[in-house]
Amino acid sequence: MALIVQKFGGTSVGTVERIEAVADKIIGFRERGDDIVVVVSAMSGETNRLTALAKDIMEYPTPREMDVLLSTGEQVTIALLSMALEKRGFGARSFTGGQVKILTCETHTKARIREIDGSRIHAQLEQGNVVVVAGFQGVDEHGSITTLGRGGSDTTAVALAAALDADECQIYTDVKGVYTTDPRVVEDAKLLSSITFEEMLELASLGAKVLQIRAVEFAGKYKVPLRVLSSFEEGPGTLISLEGEEKMEDPTIAGIAFERDEAKLTMAGVPDVPGVAYQVIGPVSAAGIEVDVIVQNAAEDGTNDITFTVKRSESDRAKKILDGLLPSLKAREVLLDKKIGKVSVVGVGMRSHAGVASKTFKALADENINIQIITTSEIKISVVIEEKYLELAVRALHSAFDLGDPEYGKEEDA
Numbered sequence: 001m002a003l004i005v006q007k008f009g010g011t012s013v014g015t016v017e018r019i020e021a022v023a024d025k026i027i028g029f030r031e032r033g034d035d036i037v038v039v040v041s042a043m044s045g046e047t048n049r050l051t052a053l054a055k056d057i058m059e060y061p062t063p064r065e066m067d068v069l070l071s072t073g074e075q076v077t078i079a080l081l082s083m084a085l086e087k088r089g090f091g092a093r094s095f096t097g098g099q100v101k102i103l104t105c106e107t108h109t110k111a112r113i114r115e116i117d118g119s120r121i122h123a124q125l126e127q128g129n130v131v132v133v134a135g136f137q138g139v140d141e142h143g144s145i146t147t148l149g150r151g152g153s154d155t156t157a158v159a160l161a162a163a164l165d166a167d168e169c170q171i172y173t174d175v176k177g178v179y180t181t182d183p184r185v186v187e188d189a190k191l192l193s194s195i196t197f198e199e200m201l202e203l204a205s206l207g208a209k210v211l212q213i214r215a216v217e218f219a220g221k222y223k224v225p226l227r228v229l230s231s232f233e234e235g236p237g238t239l240i241s242l243e244g245e246e247k248m249e250d251p252t253i254a255g256i257a258f259e260r261d262e263a264k265l266t267m268a269g270v271p272d273v274p275g276v277a278y279q280v281i282g283p284v285s286a287a288g289i290e291v292d293v294i295v296q297n298a299a300e301d302g303t304n305d306i307t308f309t310v311k312r313s314e315s316d317r318a319k320k321i322l323d324g325l326l327p328s329l330k331a332r333e334v335l336l337d338k339k340i341g342k343v344s345v346v347g348v349g350m351r352s353h354a355g356v357a358s359k360t361f362k363a364l365a366d367e368n369i370n371i372q373i374i375t376t377s378e379i380k381i382s383v384v385i386e387e388k389y390l391e392l393a394v395r396a397l398h399s400a401f402d403l404g405d406p407e408y409g410k411e412e413d414a
Helices: 014-031 046-057 064-088 120-124 151-165 196-204 213-221 276-286 312-329 355-366 387-400
Strands: 003-008 035-040 091-093 102-104 113-116 128-134 137-139 145-147 168-173 195-196 226-230 238-241 256-273 294-298 303-311 333-346 372-378 380-386
Touching: 003 014, 003 151, 014 035, 014 064, 035 064, 035 120, 035 151, 046 064, 046 355, 064 091, 064 128, 064 137, 064 145, 091 120, 091 294, 102 151, 113 151, 113 196, 120 128, 120 151, 128 151, 128 355, 137 151, 151 168, 151 213, 195 196, 196 238, 196 256, 196 333, 213 226, 256 276, 256 312, 256 387, 276 312, 303 312, 312 333, 333 387, 355 380, 380 387
Parallel strands: 003 035, 003 168, 035 128, 091 128, 102 137, 168 226, 195 238
Antiparallel strands: 102 113, 137 145, 226 238, 256 303, 256 333, 294 303, 333 380, 372 380
């Protein structure tokens, strides 16, 4: 018998029929003898509906009241799922984040979890009940409802698994697990049976959308075995765990991540003096714009070109800030390129396997793809290229590192 925390997202509980299917899946685990704690999101589209209602009232609603409003979405789901379980003859108890006592900081709309009281959940489990908890929400020390921001339900599930010392945290999504890259781009992308926390964190931060970064960080910090599975198809999914556990996948590269939502800004002709990089990047960061890749090139005439990338949606605002700095920095011009993308090769095996960089660059050169910027870490190599070559680059790298599924196409041939 195991204690398992399961999380079902908005698509998985998007209709009454899907909620019924989730109830059937949970019962399968209960009949096996496992204790189950379920974390659910609001039904698909509900958060957008509530947000639109708020905007109809007030263009910029106060964060506190937005938290009160949006937290109701999950409250609907926990009640309906509990009803579906009870209809099938299984005891179930639903709880909001406040009722469980998921204590957070006081920052509304993007609160951080500080503490979880697991006593109420343990008491219900001892009575043989399935515990259904509203994801994405908690309360601060004053009793005000807070929400955890984007990916909050994943974070709730992992945090509960850590607090309850669960045997595994299972995240059910609309995909079978974590692939070597997006199967929509590379048809023979392989479903990974396992991956390390470190690799998953890099893939999530570099564009893979399977899991939210905060949830992976939390799982790695508290050593919570994390499994990604499909809500709609049976299968083992992908286990995300510590690096020390034996991996069945290629030892060098785990996968290829890519990001389309990128833009490149260059402040050209900046005087080559100490502190100039901060003078350029500082005001952009102070405006809440996240800066990604940064490159500084010195010219023979005593000037620098400082180039960096940001999210495309933030690029016009970033350019406006840089344009305002031109006179004081005595720079020549600001250039903005919105037609770029970033491709990344990720794998813990890079630490012990030479030649990954050269193979990466050769694969792109063979396709006549020009690399504009290169950035590396211990377990990743990222390159910035023209967006029109993005999918070609992903396929070329996926092939170069032999990441394809050897079983792909065999069923069709048979």
